[in-house]
Amino acid sequence: MPHIVETIPQAIKIAVLGAAGGIGQSLSLLLKTQLRSTSHVHLALYDVNADGVNGVAVDLSHVDTPVTVSAHSPQTNGMMECLAGADLVLIPAGVPRKPGMTRDDLFAINAKIVTSLADSVAQHCDLGRTFVLVISNPVNSLVPAFVERLAQRVPEGIDASRRVLGVTNLDVIRASAFLHELAIAAHYKPRDNEMPRVPVVGGHSGETIVPLFSLADQAFPLTKDQLQQLVHRVQYGGDEVVQAKNGAGSATLSMAHAAFKCAQGFVALLGGEQEEYQGTYYVSLLDRVGQPIGAGAGKLLALVDGCSYFAVPVSVTVGGGIRDVDYKVVQAMSEYERTSMLPLCFAKLKNGIQAGRDAS
Numbered sequence: 001m002p003h004i005v006e007t008i009p010q011a012i013k014i015a016v017l018g019a020a021g022g023i024g025q026s027l028s029l030l031l032k033t034q035l036r037s038t039s040h041v042h043l044a045l046y047d048v049n050a051d052g053v054n055g056v057a058v059d060l061s062h063v064d065t066p067v068t069v070s071a072h073s074p075q076t077n078g079m080m081e082c083l084a085g086a087d088l089v090l091i092p093a094g095v096p097r098k099p100g101m102t103r104d105d106l107f108a109i110n111a112k113i114v115t116s117l118a119d120s121v122a123q124h125c126d127l128g129r130t131f132v133l134v135i136s137n138p139v140n141s142l143v144p145a146f147v148e149r150l151a152q153r154v155p156e157g158i159d160a161s162r163r164v165l166g167v168t169n170l171d172v173i174r175a176s177a178f179l180h181e182l183a184i185a186a187h188y189k190p191r192d193n194e195m196p197r198v199p200v201v202g203g204h205s206g207e208t209i210v211p212l213f214s215l216a217d218q219a220f221p222l223t224k225d226q227l228q229q230l231v232h233r234v235q236y237g238g239d240e241v242v243q244a245k246n247g248a249g250s251a252t253l254s255m256a257h258a259a260f261k262c263a264q265g266f267v268a269l270l271g272g273e274q275e276e277y278q279g280t281y282y283v284s285l286l287d288r289v290g291q292p293i294g295a296g297a298g299k300l301l302a303l304v305d306g307c308s309y310f311a312v313p314v315s316v317t318v319g320g321g322i323r324d325v326d327y328k329v330v331q332a333m334s335e336y337e338r339t340s341m342l343p344l345c346f347a348k349l350k351n352g353i354q355a356g357r358d359a360s
């Protein structure tokens, strides 16, 4: 018997800004092929490279999954069409590193790109519903720049700090992958053949990345040297890829995987499959009027020397945006992690946050 046609009750629109780039293409492919939702999902792809984004959208539209795809570029005044009604905006637009560069070397050019995208989001999105995930580097500075530019542009009553999240999930993915690799090399069998999970807090650059191996959900008997090497590898994992690509850019495939996992969580939330979503993101701990965004954020601010942005597990609802953060993960870290890693993180993070604020 043929299926009886009904109208679509609810659709989720995901905008990818920078969709023709290395991350944008791989992420769009994952969203088109792997996303699971009971709602209809539409992917609106935007890039300043008009031919690039048209090609990606046409190519993806031949894939036999229910997700629909459209292309947008400045040549067709496409920003408005791309962002209108968007529930989730993913931003991998910007320049990647080459060997010898730090993420901060990208700041001047990427801050211009990202703050102009914040203007467009303020103009075209309903920030009572839309979430924005910032992938572009340096995340430590671009998230404050984005939040604070948005706050200048949206009406009172809209709290931009609760709707914008910096994507640090690649650090979480790396901590898991590198711990697993070391465990296997040392002949330890992961429990139920599952990947170990490791909380990572702080920021997304060098020593601001604080992997908490003491809180891993699977413990392997590793030496102190092995643990220190693991920490260093997570903190400088980005450089490993930049060097291997030797001038052809930075992490794209692993980053697309990391961002896809974030998007999948938000799609479940937006589609009503769960009321609250929890994930680790780099977020503002203060709301629009300078108050902690929740009781957990108030406690966290005291533990992180007043850093006003921090990567930490957050809980999110559709209507309220970021509701609060899980300070307990910071409270529970080992003495070594607290005394040897956190102070280095704070100093660098505060500089990054200030640079972002100054650029907004």
Ligand code: NAD
Pocket: 017, 018, 019, 020, 021, 022, 023, 024, 046, 047, 048, 049, 052, 092, 093, 094, 095, 096, 097, 106, 110, 113, 134, 135, 136, 137, 138, 139, 167, 168, 169, 170, 171, 204, 249, 250, 251, 252, 255
């Ligand atoms: P890429 O150069 O391959 O792609 C960037 C894309 O952005 C290009 O297609 C470009 O045309 C587009 N773009 C530039 N300006 C734009 C604008 N104003 N509007 C829309 N699109 C615009 O770079 P990539 O490898 O995809 O990396 C993108 C960014 O992501 C870099 O800044 C990189 O450092 C960052 N990154 C972050 C993480 C993370 O963990 N958060 C991981 C990897 C890379």
Ligand code: LMR
Pocket: 096, 097, 103, 137, 170, 237, 238, 239, 241, 242, 250, 251
């Ligand atoms: C990463 O961690 O791989 C990204 O931030 C890209 C980079 O420049 O290292």
